[in-house]
Amino acid sequence: xxxxxxxxxxxxxxxxxxxxxxxxxxxxxxxxxxxxxxxxxxxxxxxxxxxxxxxxxxxxxxxxxxxxxxxxxxxxxxxxxxxxxxxxxxxxxxxxxxxxxxxxxxxxxxxxxxxxxxxxxxxxxxxxxxxxxxxxxxxxxxxxxxxxxxxxxxxxxxxxxxxxxxxxxxxxxxxxxxxxxxxxxxxxxxxxxxxxxxxxxxxxxxxxxxxxxxxxxx
Numbered sequence: 001x002x003x004x005x006x007x008x009x010x011x012x013x014x015x016x017x018x019x020x021x022x023x024x025x026x027x028x029x030x031x032x033x034x035x036x037x038x039x040x041x042x043x044x045x046x047x048x049x050x051x052x053x054x055x056x057x058x059x060x061x062x063x064x065x066x067x068x069x070x071x072x073x074x075x076x077x078x079x080x081x082x083x084x085x086x087x088x089x090x091x092x093x094x095x096x097x098x099x100x101x102x103x104x105x106x107x108x109x110x111x112x113x114x115x116x117x118x119x120x121x122x123x124x125x126x127x128x129x130x131x132x133x134x135x136x137x138x139x140x141x142x143x144x145x146x147x148x149x150x151x152x153x154x155x156x157x158x159x160x161x162x163x164x165x166x167x168x169x170x171x172x173x174x175x176x177x178x179x180x181x182x183x184x185x186x187x188x189x190x191x192x193x194x195x196x197x198x199x200x201x202x203x204x205x206x207x208x209x210x211x212x213x214x215x216x217x218x
Contacts, residue, residue: 108169
């Protein structure tokens with residue numbers, strides 16, 4: 001059986017540039033010969049994508065715990081059918097949002113109990129934790145202003161205070177798991193962020209014995 005792969009997640013508030021960074025990193029890793037699987041949450045599977053449509057529908061009222069259960073259903077599908085098989089086959093998995101999003105959005109943002117969210121997240125993720133998490137940090141207003149009103153989802157319709165709580169929550173999570181999290185300044189140019197994330201990823205892969213090449217100077 002192939003060696004266990006390497007799992008990278010991307011977190012941040014709305015408009016932080018997670019998806020852009022994930023695509024940049026995928027292209028660069030594949031250019032080095034790595035097998036890379038990219039997925040997202042909510043989404044990543046047919047079931048997850050349908051759930052995503054519900055969760056992001058503007059104007060739709062959803063109870064906070066209903067929101068959690070929808071997210072966990074999508075996460076379980078994604079973990080069981082996409083993430084786990086890829087890791088078992090030694091691939092690098094890039095996931096745009098994962099369990100930290102639930103802690104930040106529904107925990108710190110909605111005010112639901114963190115300890116309980118952590119427990120049920122373990123079930124939905126099969127206990128699989130990322131090797132590396134990039135947190136793209138920027139002021140909420142800056143992120144929200146990156147999208148036009150027509151592009152805004154149900155979450156982006158929330159008050160700025162909601163997004164500020166999420167940002168603070170993410171930063172608290174990053175402080176609690178310093179070895180796993182790398183906080184990036186999302187106000188930098190996308191290319192600069194991509195260079196930074198690429199070098200950090202190569203270093204982490206080298207530490208795990210998954211990369212034996214040279215690491216370019218910063």
